[in-house]
Amino acid sequence: MSEVAALTQRIVAAVERVVIGKREAVSNALCALFAEGHVLIEDAPGVAKTQLVKSLARSIGLDFRRIQCT
Secondary structure, three states, X not given: OOHHHHHXXXXXXXXXXXXXXXXHHHHHHHHHHHOOOOOOOOOOOOOXXXXXXXXHHHHXXXXXXXXXXX
């Protein structure tokens, strides 16, 4: 397994300890971050969007900033 794939799997596993059932969203967010892009997460209220991003940021040692658009 490549180094990037192994790192990705470890990050996804760390986030899944906090947020269950969002593997695709985590993988997509990581892909955007590896490409130095941005991520916009849209979903219904109360489905752990903020928690997902907080745990992702924590697992890779980044700060978390939230912009809310309603």
